[in-house]
Amino acid sequence: MKLVLKGGRVIDPSQSIDSEMDVIIEKGRISGIERDFPQKESGTGVRIIDCRGMLVVPGLIDMHTHLREPGFEYKETVKTGSDAALAGGFTSIACMANTDPVNDNRSVTEFILRQARAADGVHVFPVAAVSRNLEGAVLTEFTDLLDAGAVALSDDGKPIVHSGLMRNALEYAHSLGLPLMSHCEDPGLSTGGHMNESLVSTELGLPGIPAIAEDIMVLRDIAIAEYTKISLHIAHVSTAGSVRAVRDAKARGVAITAETAPHYFSLTDEALAEYSTNCKVYPPLRTADDAEAVKEGLKDGTLDAIASDHAPHSSIEKDVEFEYAATGMIGLETSLALSYALVHTGILTERQLVEKMSTNPAAILRIPKGTLQTGVDADVTLIDPGRTWTVDTSLFRSKSRNSPFQGWKLKGKAVMTIVSGKIKYDER
């Protein structure tokens, strides 16, 4: 059985393809990209999917999600997170280690992968903890975690404050070929804060987290990467200062990569004016100047990737006083459309968008994804760039509803998600 994605605009930055072509899938793999695949083969073991007007791109990769399993299954499971990812156009996701127990040993990594196989949805790539129990004190057993199937290391959710530990972790991870993703936050400046420190925090009477709490740690990590000559990935960049630091470092030739999340260019701290707990996230929503800098960083290549930082929470954690509310927002089902707004507004080209949501995340995580080259797993996303839709969290596949984008009208949507040649999601 052949699956032919016919007549769409195929964009595969890994092969510098951007033209109307037909993608042919056989036995779960890409078997070729051709022009004018004959229409008449339909009905003879060939299924033809009309992709005219659509973008046909390598399956999107969300390199930064939280699946909450094990430990917080009432917020999300590997299965519901995988379903949400499929609806959002993702074929691969990386999930962070702050579960309960923490993914700091091979049994948790193996458990997550077993749940992912049972879910039979997207490819799930566990990111294991750098330090035991995310305490920033003792390194986890990197080799064992790598054997178990972890693709990267991160203490995401918590910064690694001890610079010596950070350096050792980076050097050791490098010797095993594991990428390291850093959550940049100086707790001496951020502890006790609930939102960006600004006029808005002053008016709301909420303790603030200054932008420099992020900037300082980004600069430290750049110094470590520069000194050790080892590449390092900066997670969820939210400030103009971080964008500038990463840009300057790249210009000097430091092997640094960085991601941001859609909320950092779609929202500002003004969204908190009504104490909306769905807008409470770390790092916090920043000012309009920061959001502009993030867009500029995406445009000029300073920021390599867009990741959702999908962080499900239930009403138990969110329907409370702002200062008591948990941090984080879900994003798997809105990430593509919010990012596509950057194409509609002329900030990114379609190709750049695909790079930031597929090609680059694959390269940073060093996984054989993000491409439509012949022979690879047929992970493909079909995007209807003109599809307008209204965000309705009650229809989300995610178990949680903590999205600040409820009711937003968005343009651009994944209408088909194909994982290893199987159509896992279809709403054409």
Next chain:
Amino acid sequence: MKLPRKDILGLKDVPRDEIALILDTAESLKEISSRPIKKVPTLRGKTVINLFYEPSTRTRTSFEIAAKRLSADAINISTSTSSVVKGETLIDTAMTLDSMNPDIIVIRHGASGAPHILAKLLPQSIINAGDGAHEHPTQALLDMLTIRERKGAVEGLTVAIVGDIAHSRVARSNIYGLTTMGAQVRICGPAMMIPRGIEKLGVSVFTSMDEAIANADVIMMLRIQFERQNNVMFPSTREYARNYCLQAENLRHTRKDVLIMHPGPINRGIEIAPDIADGPHSAILDQVANGVAVRMALLYLLSGEQE
């Protein structure tokens, strides 16, 4: 008479005519508290719940007395623990109270924005009796009533607010109220106690107390909010007092008729010297008396009853 709003959550968006109406009403109700029988039937049959998540002496008592002098039934719920620690969420508590059909809920809470949760959820009028470091609107209203009584008007005056501005809900409500009523507001404190961007609220910022109080008509001293300090913001109370404790010698360079105010509770010898707190310029006890009148006015105006 009635205020054109359901709740009083803060003074940020309350226009001048509404503040004037509240102050005028308070002035007219003040006389009730000096009668031998300090009670009028205005709010008979109304139920006011005082829901206090933070310890309070003057504000809670003041609201209770205000309700009782208007013949409303006042119920006090005090808990020093937060809704989270206690196990019941604020929303569950709110729904529980709603089922008993009160008319007005007064809430004090340590978390900024807690009154907004009730206001969104419940049909009752919500009065913010202080939320976190956000607002304390009834305090600012009673301060303005006191200033108006002693100075004739608020407009055109210069008011210096000195102390821990960053953690002060009193400072925020006074900044909004006083600037709306046409006063010039100066704020003063060590730079780390000046919250970011506050100059955009139309105030001038000082770090020297003597400069801030020079030629001021009113000096408002604030308590250091030790309970809100996450990390030590100054070396010691002794060191703080050296620079920001209002003492007799500071008053030598101020106007002779300067009015000295403090929202209480005062820490004698830390932000204000005892002889100043008790001295001829002090309006601290007038403020407390006016608190009852302002809260009577709000309960009355939010109930929308005709006299």
